[in-house]
Ligand SMILES: Nc1ncnc2c1ncn2[C@@H]1O[C@H](COP(=O)(O)OP(=O)(O)OP(=O)(O)O)[C@@H](O)[C@H]1O
């Protein structure tokens with residue numbers, strides 16, 4: 316049976332797209348059949364992150380019923396499937412974001428895990444994807460403005476009777492000025508699925524146009540995403556055993572590829 320997981324936040328720029336891609340890649344790494352859908356139609360990023368910025372057929376044409384859904388599915392070399400949205404403003408103007416709700420069943424026929432990257436805010440576009448969720452994952456940073464918006468999103472989810480799987484706290488620096496995970500948990504009253512550290516390798520993976528799970532599989536953030544994916548899929552995973560060995564670190568410093 317397929318499950319639709321919507322990655323949302325409230326506040327923009329907190330790490331939704333990064334999390335959608337890397338959770339999807341990590342679930343795929345553990346053998347799950349995954350499709351990532353760019354539900355952020357106004358400012359789509361999935362194609363950019365995964366090296367498919369300009370594709371001939373996008374979710375936009377599917378929503379406006381000009382193309383069949385299958386034509387908009389692209390397969391990454393890892394086996395991860397994606398449906399990018401169009402970068403064109405002209406296409407965006409022709410698209411009705413609320414149409415996405417009508418495709419839930421069709422998306423679920425494409426993979427076991429349907430992961431939808433959501434637009435920021437709580438406007439029509441974000442709400443249309445939230446309404447499709449079997450479960451929601453709320454992304455936040457350990458800072459008050461992000462947490463306040465996350466709380467608002469959780470309240471809306473409650474009103475819509477959409478279960479919240481939990482929150483992922485991203486860009487964690489572990490300094491004194493950021494909020495502690497216990498405080499975040501107390502405020503949001505949902506489980507913390509995991510914490511993703513601030514990691515410069517994330518930017519490097521973006522430059523390489525691929526998930527950090529693929530470009531830096533042993534980095535601290537890749538292992539953190541794998542831990543969450545393991546929980547979701549019920550796979551056993553020990554992130555300590557997945558660390559870089561001393562020799563691997565030395566090879567990397569010397570720029571030697573094994
Ligand atoms: N753990 C991390 N460490 C360092 N940089 C990160 C981390 N997570 C995300 N980023 C960076 O933060 C920026 C915002 O991330 P992302 O695009 O995933 O956020 P978003 O919530 O999808 O934004 P939007 O609301 O605009 O769609 C990106 O430049 C991304 O590379």
Ligand SMILES: [Mg+2]
Nearest residue numbers: 331332355360
């Ligand atoms: Mg995004």
